[in-house]
Amino acid sequence: MKPGKIIAVSLFGYIIYLGMRFFNMMNPGSPQRLKLAQENIPSASEQRADNLWAYYLINAENPLDSDFTVGLDKVQDSFMLDERCAGYARQMIADAKNDGIELTVVSAYRSVQKQQENLESYTQRLMSLGHSSTEARKLAEKEIALPYTSEHNAGLALDILTPDWWETHDDVTVDFENTEQFRWLSENAHKYGFILRYPREYEDVTGIVYEPWHYRFVGVYYANEIRESGLPLEYFYKTHF
Numbered sequence: 001m002k003p004g005k006i007i008a009v010s011l012f013g014y015i016i017y018l019g020m021r022f023f024n025m026m027n028p029g030s031p032q033r034l035k036l037a038q039e040n041i042p043s044a045s046e047q048r049a050d051n052l053w054a055y056y057l058i059n060a061e062n063p064l065d066s067d068f069t070v071g072l073d074k075v076q077d078s079f080m081l082d083e084r085c086a087g088y089a090r091q092m093i094a095d096a097k098n099d100g101i102e103l104t105v106v107s108a109y110r111s112v113q114k115q116q117e118n119l120e121s122y123t124q125r126l127m128s129l130g131h132s133s134t135e136a137r138k139l140a141e142k143e144i145a146l147p148y149t150s151e152h153n154a155g156l157a158l159d160i161l162t163p164d165w166w167e168t169h170d171d172v173t174v175d176f177e178n179t180e181q182f183r184w185l186s187e188n189a190h191k192y193g194f195i196l197r198y199p200r201e202y203e204d205v206t207g208i209v210y211e212p213w214h215y216r217f218v219g220v221y222y223a224n225e226i227r228e229s230g231l232p233l234e235y236f237y238k239t240h241f
């Protein structure tokens, strides 16, 4: 390449770089997405990916089919998950215990009917606290997914707390993030294929409030990728399929 051409190409590159920096400056939410687009991200057909059956979105826009069925297996006490990932959860709980951390499962697979009941009873509770019925329903739907739209209905999600949680709390709260259980899960859950599904900074993307207790199985490969990206599953899935 002639020197003149090299300068022209470099100048062109620099202008593009400046343009991108300006764009990032004007769009504070965009750097991560730009970075992702530039990287050569493996798709779901990536050979190292495991448990691809579990790599899909379940949310308000992506409900389960009405004829959805799932084979279940025990995780802890009477709590069950999809039989294909229950073993990962059991291993995670056993390994945490070896590290001196007791993980207590308080919710796992939930039938669609149970989901409906939970939503209704929570709406009633909010109404008893003074909210109008419309308001209460709206607030309840921010915390409890509609039937068929919960990862619990799919048997892919665990809610985990401390063994003594209910002695000091009457609800699940973000205080859970101050426990050694949360710290252990933050460091280790991905190794067993689970992700923190509803991060604090992406409530508007997931449509669900920050839930430090809710862990979703996506397979070990994608759990690692998602954790590293720092993105919620909604964004990650869009760019990786």
Ligand SMILES: [Zn+2]
Pocket (backbone or CB within 6 Å): 107, 152, 157, 158, 159, 213, 214, 215
């Ligand atoms: Zn949950």
